[in-house]
Amino acid sequence: MEPISSALKRQIVVPSFQERYDTIRREILENEEVQRFLAENDRIVNKEMVERSLPKLHEFISQSSVCCNCGSTENCTNYLKGFIPKLFISQNAIDVEYVKCEQKVIEDERRDIESMISSMYMSKDVLRARLKDLSLDNDSRIEVAELATAFVEKTKQTGKLPSKGLYIYGKFGVGKSFVLGAIANELATIKIKSVLVFVPEFLSEMKHSISDNTFQGKIDYVKNAPVLMLDDLGAETLSSWTRDEVLGTILHYRMAEELPTFITSNFDYDGLESHLATSQKGDVEVVKAARIMERIKAITIPIQMGGNNRRQ
Template sequence: MRREILENPRVQEFLARHADELSYDNIERNLPKLHEFISQSTECCGCDNTEHCTNYLKGFLPTLRVVRNTVEIDYVRCEQKIREEERRDVANMIASMHMPKDVLQATIHDLSIDDESRVMIAQKAAQFVKATKESGHLPSKGFYLYGKFGVGKSFVLGALANELASIKIRSVVVFVPEFLREMKNAIGDNTLNEKIDYIKKAPVLMLDDLGAETMTAWTRDEILGTIFHYRMAEQLPTFITSNFNYGELEHHLAQSQKGDIEVVKAGRIMERIKALTEPIEMRGNNRRM
């Protein structure tokens, strides 16, 4: 084993560089460290998952150094480990409530730019990210993305959330119909206020499919109204997708499950939405068919 260690080209190179620091006795005492070093790969093997790594510490490469005439081994992350940690960091910057996995994995490059409206949307998203990078602060206004069912509005939210995550900006992405149902259940387990606070205080809030179901006066005024009022007052960016334009959404919000028409209260919600967002129509064919 001793001969195998000392004839190893990597060990010979290391010992030559540190010949003035390591005596014969030093080298003999450190043979176990040198053996640990040559028993592992010192270059990333390029596997697609560090779970397949054969090194002692998965995803880490051994390097040698001399400290007070003693050989020490340091372990540094390989390229794959760095990529995995970067992906994990990005994923941790996006909190999701009831959103599909494929939406949360969307990127700007995945968006089909085959329509003038889509070009504008991609430009608006890029401008938002650029403004955040350059100023160090989030712009206070998001956009209200509306269009027919299946044109890809949700994927825009996912792509934008990932772009923001790449610059360490945290987003909360919410599928509104399920979220409102969850809020009703939260009354029973006393978590309602906690959940509303979590949503309303998000650095970036993305609400998907607003208006997809008839709301009660309570969900409209006490849940959405509270969230929008707080975000408007604090100037926190909010992004919304809907099948309705502003006017259609206001009409929808005025209809309660009891059949009442509450124009004033719907108008109050819409004032907040308009203060928080810029309307953009997304055109195109249904891509879910």
């Protein structure tokens, strides 16, 4: 009977170190992104530098070099969760640095905002929203998508934010908040921060901020946001103070500074003006409501969003 050791030697063929090295080297040098990097730096890179840098190049190709849009950095498969590798030349060698991916940028900005404004609330579907995911099953939704896309694309092309946002109104549950989240996430990919607040909770938070001396800091943070998004304006119970000293202050500043503001509401312009005119005490203040609406009309483009209630 043949000894088992002899049988194993005969059946198991272990590649030599040189064979394994050559296979990995070929895999590295045939990688499209590595080839692109070498071509872009052909005046600097030489054969010796490439050979010396093979371990770093292998580290680079072993990971995703673009954001995988996994919805959460906790699901990231890269060596450093939320970071993607980039090649660069340092001290006559090719090296790897790590930069935040799009998802990491979004999550970090969201944490920064939440540390200042607790009423910054986005549901899970809104957290992951992208404009390409918006259902286009009627003309109004197509128009909303076109306006939102135009805003983002103009920002990308010019490097400047348009001065006007959108006033998206429609029935409960048609996806207005989803659009805000999608725009915020698209802007985050070009490192532009959006502050999205749920208005009813925000106004309640502002009342309580007076007692802990954080009112002015919160007002300044919101009114100076690169892009401000006020979700569900009109669903709150208003007092004259929250209307004039909170909403009025923020909207006046953003109008004066031409800062883009997005608003969602169940009311159209006229319905919101009627809502703003009546305080929780039953007082009707038409002039003050008209003043708020003047500011809203100056900084937004109204668009109705229709469709079925997607929360049912």
